[in-house]
Amino acid sequence: MQVYSAPLRDMQFVLNELHTDDGFGDLSAFAEITPELAEAVLTEAAKLCENVLLPLNRSGDEEGCHFENGVVxxxxxxxxxxxxxxEGGWNALVLPAKWGGQGLPEALGKLVEEMICATNVSFSLYPGLTNGAIAAIDAYASDTLKETYLPKMVGGEWSGTMCLTEPHCGTDLGLLRTRAEPAGDGSYKVSGAKIFISAGEQDLTDNIVHLVLARLPDAPRGVKGISLFLVPKFLPDAAGAWSVRNGAHCTMIEHKMGIKASATCQMLFEEATGWLVGEPHRGLEAMFTMMNAERVGVGIQGLGIGEAAYQSAVWYAKERVQGRSLSGTKHPDKPADPIIVHPDVRRMLLTIRAWNEGCRGIAGWISRALDAEKHGETPEVRQRAADLVALMTPVVKALFTDLGLESASLAVQCYGGHGFIRESGVEQYMRDARIAMLYEGTNGIQALDLVGRKMPAEMGRYLRSFFHPVSAFIEENGGEGAMAPFVTGLKRAFEALQGATAMIAERGMKDPEEAGAASADYLRLLGLVAMAYTFAKSVRIAQARLAGGEGDLAFYKAKIDTARFFYDRLLPQATAAFLAIKAGKASIMAMDEAAF
Known part of the structure; x- marks a missing residue:
């Protein structure tokens, strides 16, 4: 059964308590966003998600999208x-006020985004892609294009897409074939085929604004010859009404494993009228503004699904009676005990819970950095925030989605055979979660980005944005008293991360395949240390609240219990990741290609 109630208490903890010492808060741009206002926003968002989006999740999966005569x-x-x-303004929550948005902080917006993804990840893709397109247009398009398109997109009347992938090329965009010919009036005629375009055609908005990567006639070969074009579905007629059909058409929708209520389209551009966004041959720079925003958003999809899977599994574990507790009957009034009494079921539930709370803690930190990157009071704060966002974006995308699928799988396992059938509803979470590990750059690509670009960038400056606060926390909190198990565990994992970083840097300079072989394990290791850090901070806060008898004591005790489980049962994976990195590429690359 798909069960979900927004985890508002933990969201408020992440928003108001966990990261107050990170140097990214107290931004004058958000001085009016009080905790009371933020709580009201989260409460209202929860109502929409629980009462409107969740009831459509399974029915949307069962029905899917319909395609007929080019119409979706x-x-x-x-x-x-x-x-x-x-109408509720949820599409414009964090969008710029100058274009009609509400301009609220990402630290709040990402929590709302998690609720949307938890209740209906297919639905989330329609406004989600639009927000990314808005970011790219706002950063790189001409004033004329901004003024023409952004108010309608921010207002929710028009939507946006990202058109990169072609039948013959995905990650390697240097192979891209779509062409753009100057039309002589400042516009271009765009021709080519694109695939896997989320919301490329739909019936929710009056117009669709496609951002399309294409080559100009004089474009150099490879990725340095790619430009970005804005291509709307409809163009204005002589009277200014947007009624003229452009040469951008959906030719079919994909039949997919999951996210079936999201229209994944094959698009054909036939001399479609478009306009250049940014400078010629520098389209990837503009598109990556959108892609990086989407990568964090995809990570939130993994977290949202993980939370929904957890709550559904907990509901079942408390309702399903089967067998007796190993330590003796716990519910003598029932024919058997609920399965939540069994250690292995509790292991699975706590694993999902710990992954969710760990990911939410990291997301809270990074979303605050997203805000400080734009609105920080000093150049130093803005730079440090930008460095942390750059470093952690591939981690958020890959780690959160890996764990989202693992959490969904564990939820199915909690249900046993009932989890494998559609009637339970939890098998949908597994199917919906799987795509998040693939789109916006597969998780293997994210790992390569981390070790190949982010780790060595600016002589290790990006890494310092993470290493310095973790190191400072370890030094400030020592290894004694109630914090000792957590600080000691964090220190050991952090030392493994430092050792792995030095090892990859040294080996990678001599042999790039060594860095590639280590990349996935390194990303997991960095992510585990980030979780350990946020959990240790959580414990420090919770211990202080319990000692002072402040607030929701049951919540703080549960926070410590979850952290203890993470440190005992999940953080040891950091040692395994370090040992795998230490083993090097030899066993990965030894086998002859013909032997596979």
Whole structure:
């Protein structure tokens, strides 16, 4: 059964307590965002997600999208839900006020985003891609394009897409073939085929604004010859009404493993009218503004699904009676005990819970950095925030989605055979979670980005944005008293990360394949240390609250219990990751290609 109630208490903890010492808060741009206002936003968002989006999750999966004569219809209920979503201003929550948005902080917006993804990840893709397109247009397009398109997109009347992938090229965009010919009036004629385009066609908005990568006639070969173009579905007629159909058409929608209520389209551009965004041959720079925003958003998808899977599994574990507790009957009034009494079921539930709380803690830190990157009071704060965002973006995308799938799988396991059938609802979480590890750059690509670009960038400056606060926390909190187990465990994992970093840097300079072989394990190791750091901070806060008898004592005790489980049962994976990195590439690369 798909069960979800927004984890508002933990969200408030992350928003108001966990990261107050990170140097990214107290931004004058958000001086009016009080804890009371933030709580009201989260509460109202929870109502929308629980009462409007969640009921459409399974029905949307069962029905899917419909395609006929080039027209896509979303599942029953989606149009009305999207109308409510836009009328409530949820699409414009963190978007720039100058274009009609509300301009709220990402630290708040990402929590709302988690709720949306938890209740209906297919639905989340329609406004999610639009927000990324808005970011790219706002950063790189001409004033004319901004003024023409952004108010409608921010207002929810128009949506946006990202058109990169072609049938023959995905990650290697240097192979891209779509062409753009100057039309002589400042516009271009864009021609080519794109695949895997989320929301490339739908019936939720009046217009769709495609951001399309293409080559100009004089473009150099490879990725340095790619430009970005804005290509709307509809163009204005002589009277200014947006009614003229452009040469951008959906030719089919994909039949997918999951996210079936999201229209994944094959698009054909036939001399479609478009306009250059940014400078010629520098389209990837502009597109990566959108892609980086989307990568963090995809990570949040993994977290959202993980939370929904956890709550559904907990509900079942408390309801399903089967066998008796190993330590003696716990519910003599029932024919058997609920399965939550069994150690292995509790192990699975606590694993999901710990992954979720760890990911939410990291997301809270990075979203505060996203805010400080734009609105920090000093250049030093803005730079440090930008460095942390750059370093952690591939970690958020890859780690959160890896764990989202693992959490969904564990939820199915908690249900046993009932989890394998559609009626339970939890098998959908597994299917929906799987795509997040693939799109916006596969998780292997994220790991390569981390070790190949982010780790050595600026002589290790990005790494320092993470290493310095972790090191300072360890020094400040020592290894004695109630914090000792947590500080000691964090210190050991951090030392493994430092050793792995030096090892990869040394080996990678001599042989790039060594860095590639270590990349996935290094990303997991860095992510585990980040979780250990946020959990240790959580414990320090919780211990102080319990000692002072302040606040929701049951919540703080549970926070410590979850952290203890993480340190005892999950953080040891850091040692395994370090040993795998230490082993090097030899066993990975030894086998002849023909032997596979």
């Amino acid at each position: 219809r979303t599942p029953a209920g989606f149009k009305d839900a999207f109308r409510q979503f836009v």
